[in-house]
Amino acid sequence: MDVTGHTSPGRHSRPPGQEPRKAPSIRDVAQAAGVSYQTVSRVINRHPAVREETRKRVEAAIETLGFRRNPTAFALASGVTRSVTVLTSNTTLYGYAATLQGLEEAARAAGYSLGVKVLTPEDDLDRTISSAASDGGGLLVIGFDRLGASALRRVPADVPCAAVVEAPPHGRKPPRPAVWTDDREAARAATAHLLELGHRTVHYVAIPTSVGTRRSEGPRAQGWRAALEAAGITPPEPHGGEGWDARASYDQGQQLAHDPDVTAILCGNDDLALGVLRALHHAGRSVPEDVSVIGFDDAPHSEFLTPSLTTVRMDFQGLGRDAFGLLRGQLENDYRPPAPTFVGTALITRESTRHPTT
Amino acid sequence: MDVTGHTSPGRHSRPPGQEPRKAPSIRDVAQAAGVSYQTVSRVINRHPAVREETRKRVEAAIETLGFRRNPTAFALASGVTRSVTVLTSNTTLYGYAATLQGLEEAARAAGYSLGVKVLTPEDDLDRTISSAASDGGGLLVIGFDRLGASALRRVPADVPCAAVVEAPPHGRKPPRPAVWTDDREAARAATAHLLELGHRTVHYVAIPTSVGTRRSEGPRAQGWRAALEAAGITPPEPHGGEGWDARASYDQGQQLAHDPDVTAILCGNDDLALGVLRALHHAGRSVPEDVSVIGFDDAPHSEFLTPSLTTVRMDFQGLGRDAFGLLRGQLENDYRPPAPTFVGTALITRESTRHPTT
DNA sequence: GGCAGCGTTGTGACCGCTCACAATCGTTGC
DNA sequence: GCAACGATTGTGAGCGGTCACAACGCTGCC
Numbered sequence: 066m067d068v069t070g071h072t073s074p075g076r077h078s079r080p081p082g083q084e085p086r087k088a089p090s091i092r093d094v095a096q097a098a099g100v101s102y103q104t105v106s107r108v109i110n111r112h113p114a115v116r117e118e119t120r121k122r123v124e125a126a127i128e129t130l131g132f133r134r135n136p137t138a139f140a141l142a143s144g145v146t147r148s149v150t151v152l153t154s155n156t157t158l159y160g161y162a163a164t165l166q167g168l169e170e171a172a173r174a175a176g177y178s179l180g181v182k183v184l185t186p187e188d189d190l191d192r193t194i195s196s197a198a199s200d201g202g203g204l205l206v207i208g209f210d211r212l213g214a215s216a217l218r219r220v221p222a223d224v225p226c227a228a229v230v231e232a233p234p235h236g237r238k239p240p241r242p243a244v245w246t247d248d249r250e251a252a253r254a255a256t257a258h259l260l261e262l263g264h265r266t267v268h269y270v271a272i273p274t275s276v277g278t279r280r281s282e283g284p285r286a287q288g289w290r291a292a293l294e295a296a297g298i299t300p301p302e303p304h305g306g307e308g309w310d311a312r313a314s315y316d317q318g319q320q321l322a323h324d325p326d327v328t329a330i331l332c333g334n335d336d337l338a339l340g341v342l343r344a345l346h347h348a349g350r351s352v353p354e355d356v357s358v359i360g361f362d363d364a365p366h367s368e369f370l371t372p373s374l375t376t377v378r379m380d381f382q383g384l385g386r387d388a389f390g391l392l393r394g395q396l397e398n399d400y401r402p403p404a405p406t407f408v409g410t411a412l413i414t415r416e417s418t419r420h421p422t423t
Numbered sequence: 424m425d426v427t428g429h430t431s432p433g434r435h436s437r438p439p440g441q442e443p444r445k446a447p448s449i450r451d452v453a454q455a456a457g458v459s460y461q462t463v464s465r466v467i468n469r470h471p472a473v474r475e476e477t478r479k480r481v482e483a484a485i486e487t488l489g490f491r492r493n494p495t496a497f498a499l500a501s502g503v504t505r506s507v508t509v510l511t512s513n514t515t516l517y518g519y520a521a522t523l524q525g526l527e528e529a530a531r532a533a534g535y536s537l538g539v540k541v542l543t544p545e546d547d548l549d550r551t552i553s554s555a556a557s558d559g560g561g562l563l564v565i566g567f568d569r570l571g572a573s574a575l576r577r578v579p580a581d582v583p584c585a586a587v588v589e590a591p592p593h594g595r596k597p598p599r600p601a602v603w604t605d606d607r608e609a610a611r612a613a614t615a616h617l618l619e620l621g622h623r624t625v626h627y628v629a630i631p632t633s634v635g636t637r638r639s640e641g642p643r644a645q646g647w648r649a650a651l652e653a654a655g656i657t658p659p660e661p662h663g664g665e666g667w668d669a670r671a672s673y674d675q676g677q678q679l680a681h682d683p684d685v686t687a688i689l690c691g692n693d694d695l696a697l698g699v700l701r702a703l704h705h706a707g708r709s710v711p712e713d714v715s716v717i718g719f720d721d722a723p724h725s726e727f728l729t730p731s732l733t734t735v736r737m738d739f740q741g742l743g744r745d746a747f748g749l750l751r752g753q754l755e756n757d758y759r760p761p762a763p764t765f766v767g768t769a770l771i772t773r774e775s776t777r778h779p780t781t
Numbered sequence: 782g783g784c785a786g787c788g789t790t791g792t793g794a795c796c797g798c799t800c801a802c803a804a805t806c807g808t809t810g811c
Numbered sequence: 812g813c814a815a816c817g818a819t820t821g822t823g824a825g826c827g828g829t830c831a832c833a834a835c836g837c838t839g840c841c
Contacts, residue, residue: 088557090827101791106829114789136558137504138827140495141796148558150536156524157723162515169514169541178508178558180538183527199446199491200506200536311727336724343727365515366694366724369669369701448797459821464799472819496797499826784840791834796827804821810814 089130098126109134136178146202149392150180152194152216153207158309159364160334160381164207164229167385175393177202184212190219198224203392205229208243214275217241227391229384231275232284242391244384244405248361251377251410252288255359256331257296258412263420264329264357266298270317270341271306272333272361285333285361305333311340318344321356328356328421335360335367335376342370342417357418372416383407447488456484467492494536504560507750508538510552510574511565516667517722518692518739522565522587525743533751535560542570548577556582561750563587566601572633575599585749587742589633590642600749602742602763606719609735609768610646613717614689615654616770621778622687622715624656628675628699629664630691630719643691643719663691669698676702679714686714686779693718693725693734700728700775715776730774741765 091105098105100123107115108123115123126132140146151168155161165181172179182197184190194216197204203225208214213230218240220226228243239245259267267289274283282290286303293300304317314332318341321327332338338360342352350356352372360367360376367374387405394402449463456463458481465473466481473481484490498504509526513519523539530537540555542548552574555562561583566572571586576598578584586601597603617625625647632641640648644661651658662675672690676699679685690696696718700710708714710730718725718734725732745763752760 088827092827102828103791103830104789107790110829116789119789133553133557135499135827136554137495137498138796139829141493141499141798142827142829144796144829146495148538156514156527157517157520159515162520166514166541169539173541178538178540178554180506180536181527182536183524183531195491196494196536200494311724315727339724339727343729343731346729366669366697369673369697371701371704371729373701450797460798461800461821462819465820468799474819477819493797496826497799499828500797500799502799502826782841785838786840787836787838789835789837792832794830794832796829799826800824802822802824804819806819807817809816811812 088135089132090135091132094123094126094130094132097130098123147176148178148180148201149203149205149389149396150182150197150201151205151207152182152184152197152213154184154210154212155207156181156183159336160209160362160379161207163381164385164388167382168205168389169385170382171386171389175389177389177393184216186212190216194220194224203227203396205388205392206241208239208275210273210275217243225392225395227388227395229388234276234284242395244387244391244407246379246384246407246410247284248410249284249288249291251379251412252285252331252361253292253295254288255361255377255412256289256292258414259329259331259357259359259418260292260296260298262329262357262418265421266301266326267293267329267331268301268321268327269303270314270321270330270332270337271303272309272337273306283333289331305337309334310336311343313337314340315344317341319348321345322348322350329358329418330356331359332361334362335364335374338367338374338376338417339370342372342374352417353419354422357421359418363413368415370417375415375418376413378411378413380407380409446493447490448493449490452481452484452488452490455488456481505534506536506538506559507561507563507747507754508540508555508559509563509565510540510542510555510571512542512568512570513565513667514539514541517694518567518720518737519565521739522743522746525740526563526747527743528740529744529747533747535747535751542574544570548574552578552582561585561754563746563750564599566597566633568631568633575601583750583753585746585753587746592634592642600753602745602749602765604737604742604765604768605642606768607642607646607649609737609770610643610689610719611650611653612646613719613735613770614647614650616772617687617689617715617717617776618650618654618656620687620715620776623779624659624684625651625687625689626659626679626685627661628672628679628688628690628695629661630667630695631664641691647689663695667692668694669701671695672698673702675699677706679703680706680708687716687776688714689717690719692720693722693732696725696732696734696775697728700730700732710775711777712780715779717776721771726773728775733773733776734771736769736771738765738767 091102095102095105108120169179206217206228208217208228208230217228226241228241230239230243230245232245232248256267269289290300314337322345360374363376363378367376384407390402393400449460452463453460466478527537564575564586566575566586566588575586584599586599588597588601588603590603590606614625627647648658672695680703718732721734721736725734742765748760751758
């Protein structure tokens, strides 16, 4: 079953005699309208000092010739790009994809075009950054992970830049203008919820963090730990931290499943929760009867799992929108970015959590 | 729980006296190296007619000044952009996201920068297209749906363009160079598989199609229908066709669940399958004991569902790669796109399918 | 009537790079 | 010894816009 198809252009796909006629320039328009190129420039820039009648004439010429201002020439001459580049290590994981979507929407609404560059450990970070910087008007960095965070740190100070990041440690500020969600508090609340249901402790399966070594703790882990400590419980050793998806968490899920004392598990994201769910199922432990599971992020499919997943909803799109606003504030002198509009987090309780059976 | 954070740049974030010094130009390099700007241009373009010693000198100057060729000026002067724009109606659904990922990888490998523009029903398609076209060197259209397909049709003939599309009807060719997977055959094989297991018929929950009205059939529906007809079975009325996600298919799943004759369901993608799975569960019908379900696309989480989902694996990344190659062939005179490299489809059998009871 | 002042339009230079062509140099050939 | 030649290098123009400034015509005023 590997039948596939494609069509390709002929070697000479251009009909003879039909040169790819190049787009009209302002000088073409000027000639057609009987004015100077500068007047055309004024018209397309809505400069007030143009007589009504002249403007009409120029606009007519623009219309008939199908003129559109060449963005490249505009960028070169004016130094203004109206384009931004997103730097991210991933485009498909839910959190990243949703953030990217928010960034794109905001950019489109503001009339900016959006470039995307995926960061890989193999590529030279500085090289990638400087090429992206010279390409476009500004950089938007998704700094959820190590790669993204270190890219953010290396963006030269004179390059306009904004970021979406993991909640920074208390008292620390990200190196650049940034937005984030208070994951720490959200994780604390989710953990507290499990404790309130009557669980004696809560185990944690971690996502990778954006800082330091594998064993260092991200904000979600910190919130989890804080909730336990506030309840006078010694936190057990956290699991995971090496991958983002279900494949990565399945093993951890198996270990947890074999420990009969485990009755509640908080996962760093919904994909990890899925792997844990699967492992628990294989081990014959049912959710939520034997074990409660909470995810993080509220991915679109989490609601439809069986059992449907209790999880922490995040407003990634809102984060993206706001990060773009922050960048736009640096790009346009007269633009003041509005206060953050994203809605923070919310614990969505579904079927995967309940009180423990004594 | 709506605590969030952000930092913004001060109003005057630039340290006084530290102007954002503009990047060095080839003339700066030329002066530093004691040659003309044209010689510098030759060096950065690897023109052979430069004496070894001169080249060394220029390269040293480039290094010390940290010169990088301005892509905007290069584009304007040469007419070559080394950038492409992806037009898509969606960035988060698995098929789209994975295709985008393939496109991005290929573009990055070839040294192209990649722009993304999301198509919406509200925006003026022609406007979006022409702005994307003037922005970059070429267009890559993801034409899985109506919006994408109609965008593809409207791309002016003189704009370089390649697409990833739904398999076209027999004997038809897409309007532009394109790649696709033979979904029709894959759906036929998946349906045939269910029949071979002993099911008397197979029901179908459709994804939206890229052509015509809601009720017209995409290649997956055609393949399903063909398999049934080949077995002498009158195809039942297909369901769905109005949405891509689990929310859209849940209702259809409910209807199917209440019909005791339904023992096998093919879904247009894995998300729809998820909604159907959920509806069956709610109706008390177990999978695969009472009903077999097959999805399409092999999304990353499908393997970890319970029951894990039998599905048709697609090589979206490969499609993206190949589509980029097709575009690159139009952009560079001396580049011949390689033959398609994507691997087609494969039926992945997991827990959600088996022979019917009785 | 002459001139300042305004509204409107045109000219020249330039953004950073490429292209086509001209200029320079040291060799070579006869 | 000199023209021809190839290898190098430099010059001018232009890509399609913008900016700064000059120039024009008209009105209002003393």
